[in-house]
Amino acid sequence: MNKTLALIAVSAIALAGCNDKAGSSGASRDYISAVGSSTVYPFATTAAEEFVRANAGMKTPKIESTGTGGGMERFCQGVGAAYPDIEDASRRMKKSEFDKCVANGVKDIVEIQVGIDGIAVAQSVDGTKLSLTPQDLYKALAANVDGKPNTAKTWKDVNPSLPAIGISVYGPPSTSGTYDAFKELILLKGCEADPKMKAMKESDKDGFEKSCTDLRSAPYYVEQGENDNLMIGKLAKNPNSVGLFGYSYLEENQDKVRGIPLNGIAPEYAAIASGEYPGARPLYIYIKKAHVGVIPGIKEYVAEFLKGAGEGGYLKAKGLILSPADVAAKANATAAAMTTLDGADLK
Amino acid sequence: MNSPDALDAAVDRTPTDWNAPDMQARIRRRYASERRFKYVGLSAVAASAAFLAFLLIVMIGNGIGGFTQTRIALPVDFETAPISVDPDLLRSGSGEAALANADFQGLVEYAATAAYGPGANQYFSDGAWVLVRRQIAANPDLLLGKTVFDLPAASDIDIANKSEGSAEAERAVKLLDSRHALSKSLNVAFLTGGDATDPALAGIWGALKGSLLTMLVTLVLAFPVGVLASLYLEEYAARNRLTDIIEVSINNLAAVPSIIFGLLALAVFINLFGMPTSSPLVGGVTLALMTMPVIVIAGRNAIKSVPPSIRDAALGVGASRVQVVFHHVLPLALPGILTGTIIGMARALGETAPLLLIGMRAFIADPPGGITDPSTVLPMQIFLWSDEVDKGFVEKTSAAIIVLLVVLLSMNAFAVYLRNRFEKRW
Numbered sequence: 001m002n003k004t005l006a007l008i009a010v011s012a013i014a015l016a017g018c019n020d021k022a023g024s025s026g027a028s029r030d031y032i033s034a035v036g037s038s039t040v041y042p043f044a045t046t047a048a049e050e051f052v053r054a055n056a057g058m059k060t061p062k063i064e065s066t067g068t069g070g071g072m073e074r075f076c077q078g079v080g081a082a083y084p085d086i087e088d089a090s091r092r093m094k095k096s097e098f099d100k101c102v103a104n105g106v107k108d109i110v111e112i113q114v115g116i117d118g119i120a121v122a123q124s125v126d127g128t129k130l131s132l133t134p135q136d137l138y139k140a141l142a143a144n145v146d147g148k149p150n151t152a153k154t155w156k157d158v159n160p161s162l163p164a165i166g167i168s169v170y171g172p173p174s175t176s177g178t179y180d181a182f183k184e185l186i187l188l189k190g191c192e193a194d195p196k197m198k199a200m201k202e203s204d205k206d207g208f209e210k211s212c213t214d215l216r217s218a219p220y221y222v223e224q225g226e227n228d229n230l231m232i233g234k235l236a237k238n239p240n241s242v243g244l245f246g247y248s249y250l251e252e253n254q255d256k257v258r259g260i261p262l263n264g265i266a267p268e269y270a271a272i273a274s275g276e277y278p279g280a281r282p283l284y285i286y287i288k289k290a291h292v293g294v295i296p297g298i299k300e301y302v303a304e305f306l307k308g309a310g311e312g313g314y315l316k317a318k319g320l321i322l323s324p325a326d327v328a329a330k331a332n333a334t335a336a337a338m339t340t341l342d343g344a345d346l347k
Numbered sequence: 348m349n350s351p352d353a354l355d356a357a358v359d360r361t362p363t364d365w366n367a368p369d370m371q372a373r374i375r376r377r378y379a380s381e382r383r384f385k386y387v388g389l390s391a392v393a394a395s396a397a398f399l400a401f402l403l404i405v406m407i408g409n410g411i412g413g414f415t416q417t418r419i420a421l422p423v424d425f426e427t428a429p430i431s432v433d434p435d436l437l438r439s440g441s442g443e444a445a446l447a448n449a450d451f452q453g454l455v456e457y458a459a460t461a462a463y464g465p466g467a468n469q470y471f472s473d474g475a476w477v478l479v480r481r482q483i484a485a486n487p488d489l490l491l492g493k494t495v496f497d498l499p500a501a502s503d504i505d506i507a508n509k510s511e512g513s514a515e516a517e518r519a520v521k522l523l524d525s526r527h528a529l530s531k532s533l534n535v536a537f538l539t540g541g542d543a544t545d546p547a548l549a550g551i552w553g554a555l556k557g558s559l560l561t562m563l564v565t566l567v568l569a570f571p572v573g574v575l576a577s578l579y580l581e582e583y584a585a586r587n588r589l590t591d592i593i594e595v596s597i598n599n600l601a602a603v604p605s606i607i608f609g610l611l612a613l614a615v616f617i618n619l620f621g622m623p624t625s626s627p628l629v630g631g632v633t634l635a636l637m638t639m640p641v642i643v644i645a646g647r648n649a650i651k652s653v654p655p656s657i658r659d660a661a662l663g664v665g666a667s668r669v670q671v672v673f674h675h676v677l678p679l680a681l682p683g684i685l686t687g688t689i690i691g692m693a694r695a696l697g698e699t700a701p702l703l704l705i706g707m708r709a710f711i712a713d714p715p716g717g718i719t720d721p722s723t724v725l726p727m728q729i730f731l732w733s734d735e736v737d738k739g740f741v742e743k744t745s746a747a748i749i750v751l752l753v754v755l756l757s758m759n760a761f762a763v764y765l766r767n768r769f770e771k772r773w
Contacts, residue, residue, distance in 0.1 A: 053477055
């Protein structure tokens with residue numbers, strides 16, 4: 001009597017199996033597949049559209065928004081049509097990720113910096129004006145300060161010159177590149193300002209990073225999903241909250257939120273491009289060299305991306321901050337020659 | 348001593364005095380409690396109706412504008428325009444390269460400045476020049492004289508024209524309106540196109556087609572398996588511990604959170620079987636796993652409700668077990684099975700969580716051509732658009748929700764139709 005059930009199960013699997021063969025037959029793909037950061041996503045999709053407009057007959061690349069970490073996982077799984085060709089990253093590839101790539105046969109990776117993104121620390125336009133420093137943010141958000149649980153309830157507890165407004169920060173989830181950048185660019189910097197922590201950095205690097213980046217939970221630090229528009233909506237409703245997100249969202253929503261100056265420098269285009277603003281980070285794309293020439297159009301797509309990200313390019317209008325001239329020149333040279341990454345200087 | 352007289356004396360035989368004050372009070376209390384219950388029930392219905400109405404009104408109010416598009420007339424005089432494409436070349440069919448090299452962006456900028464002053468190319472959507480190129484490719488004769496193109500407006504102009512926009516955009520609208528250059532028409536691109544980064548060009552058809560293909564795969568896999576499983580369990584399986592375990596497992600499967608199916612699909616279908624990521628095939632198989640238990644449960648209930656006398660009568664006139672099942676039980680149970688199936692499918696149609704993990708959270712501009720092409724689905728498209736930076740997508744998100752609701756409503760209407768059409772009463 002169970003034979004019938006078993007038969008049904010087997011036939012279902014067989015059906016799935018034969019479909020599978022039909023799907024991956026020929027082991028090739030006629031469109032580019034890119035995965036990765038939701039911050040790079042709007043630029044990657046715009047470049048994808050322009051790529052199709054400029055190259056008649058090409059299919060539109062598929063751009064998945066998975067977050068930098070999740071994308072790296074997929075990118076490093078192997079070489080072949082089943083795996084993505086390009087990884088969009090809002091931070092540099094980590095040494096561990098590079099090693100994983102190499103272990104899975106993805107040996108030749110081309111790294112290209114496409115531009116800069118600023119992490120905006122912002123609040124509702126209706127809120128009391130704040131001006132913060134990385135130290136303030138660290139002291140407000142770290143789970144433990146000076147080895148003791150953090151007890152600060154208002155910004156005034158953190159820094160007497162700040163108003164007595166309850167601490168409430170909306171931030172990205174830990175899988176996102178925005179979060180990594182916030183950790184590196186703001187939390188660690190703020191942490192280092194404390195001499196005791198600085199001493200710890202010399203002696204115990206891992207412990208230092210852990211105690212600096214271990215965050216408090218709600219209501220102080222509230223993790224939001226990857227949806228930045230939702231965060232802007234929440235900030236508009238809670239004028240006393242502070243939000244962390246990509247600069248392009250700040251620029252597009254000037255009527256609802258305003259940037260909070262860090263160290264007295266407001267998150268503005270010029271300050272971010274010059275590197276003066278502390279919360280700026282580079283954006284990269286990583287290309288699997290083994291796929292160039294096998295999957296059609298990769299070289300053209302990268303060229304189109306860099307054209308858009310260059311001086312006078314269309315990506316500036318989408319909120320991308322252009323790389324300084326020397327970085328841009330290096331990116332163009334790398335893209336033209338497809339110079340691979342040796343991985344020695346990755347962290 | 349137990350004489351009838353004594354009993355009579357013991358029981359008070361006076362008729363109920365309905366007009367006595369405490370009797371009246373009791374009656375009032377009874378009626379009041381009846382009324383209270385009626386009103387509580389009524390207010391429950393009213394509350395759910397109000398929620399639904401609120402949702403629909405908000406969605407339709409926000410989204411109806413997404414089906415129309417503000418267009419701006421752009422007069423182009425090709426005699427003087429800074430573009431040179433030979434129309435004969437286009438007609439001969441070898442003009443694709445010529446068109447690709449021609450600077451249509453510059454043309455739109457030039458013509459807009461000539462017509463509406465400096466900076467006027469900002470009024471047009473970023474992709475407007477692509478439409479000019481497409482129209483010229485379709486009709487090269489346009490290159491020979493003056494032509495007025497009807498091009499989609501940029502999203503801030505579109506918003507300002509439909510409702511309240513920024514001061515700058517409102518000024519532009521006033522200027523364009525005074526020249527009678529503005530028009531509003533049905534946004535055909537929205538209903539026939541795929542995803543785009545420009546809200547004026549973004550369409551829902553790619554996602555809708557992806558959803559339909561995914562549902563097709565789901566139906567083809569889940570319906571036969573679900574119906575056969577429920578027939579076997581009801582008509583053939585012996586009542587023993589094993590069947591009990593199977594029954595409990597199926598009920599549990601129906602209650603498993605959908606994200607778990609996504610993880611399973613990623614590990615098994617994509618990593619182990621190597622099925623193409625982001626394809627309706629993988630999505631359909633994943634959702635079939637989720638829908639199948641719902642069909643089994645609905646199917647078993649429908650089969651159970653077929654009266655045993657029908658089976659007995661059929662067996663009595665000499666029908667075999669298979670004949671009983673296929674000639675009598677299944678046709679009678681079908682309306683119930685179909686209703687259950689459509690409810691399961693409707694749930695699958697609105698599902699996003701498992702599809703996130705199999706690569707459907709992606710920008711896919713070309714509508715899928717088959718079940719192995721990359722594609723996205725309606726709820727995922729809504730999710731993606733809700734995260735877009737450009738404000739023009741707010742309206743598109745609501746419009747996409749309307750499309751999803753219409754598809755769901757028509758599926759449910761179809762379920763009601765099937766039930767009424769095939770239902771038999773005894």
